[in-house]
Amino acid sequence: MTEKELQTQQKREVQQNAEPTKPMKQFIPTVDIYEDENSVTLLAEMPGVSKNGVEIKLDDGNLFIEGVMQSDQEMAGKTVLLQEYEVGNFIRKFSVSETIDQDKIEAVMANGILKLVLPKIKPAEPKKIEIKAG
Amino acid sequence: MSIIRFMDPPFFRQSWPDLERLRQDMDRMIKRTTADQSGSQVFPPLNIYEDSDAVFVTAEVAGVVQENIDISVEGETLTISGERQSLPREEKSSYHRREIKTGKFSRAVALPTKINLEGVSATLQDGILAISLPKAEEVKPKKIAVNVK
Known part of the structure; x- marks a missing residue:
């Protein structure tokens, strides 16, 4: 074998203190987070979640992402032959240490992947003060 | 690449629906626990359903x-291949x-x-691939009307 085949990652279920009122399962989406000089980018894998089902909140350095599944009516009235994945909502929280420009956050949802760009606030440029000879 | 075989069609499918459902649930539970232990599975994870007219595969x-997904049906084998790029x-x-x-x-x-190969269709939406495979005419359940004389 020259190339390793892609493996399925088992969905991790959210461990909560309180039981959810809705019977739907909640999973932790797998994410990529990378940073460059200008921004922090987060990619979250949320298959089955459409653009309208995504909610993002950022307050006080806490980033909260949620993906809500549309009700799964496909299964109704059909016999299940094989079930390898379960459907449910996606929830994950992060604490962001960088100062983020909240007004310029961009989010794109495509092919079940949420891309969130969090632009950093640039620190004020150091100003050089010249001293005049008195 | 791995091939999944379905269990043999149950003998008492019609007469024992509850028992059959229980058996399937047990099978699924066992499958799930063993899958957890191994920690890895072949990508993508699939759900397969059927009704009287068609088989539905979602991944x-x-x-x-879309350009990186290839689906082919050969006889009674469905192959899904492709590549996920960053x-x-x-x-x-x-x-x-x-x-x-x-x-x-x-x-x-x-x-x-x-499968009726002509009627196979697939859609990709929000990261879920849904393939619909209509059953061949000869395997569809036939309704036989009872005539009253």
């Missing part, structure tokens, strides 16, 4: 674009977390019945 393929990113950036895996995948599934 979680988040991040895979999204383009700035060169100077550095990773804090890297959980989303990328790479090639290929998966073959033995279908439970004969």
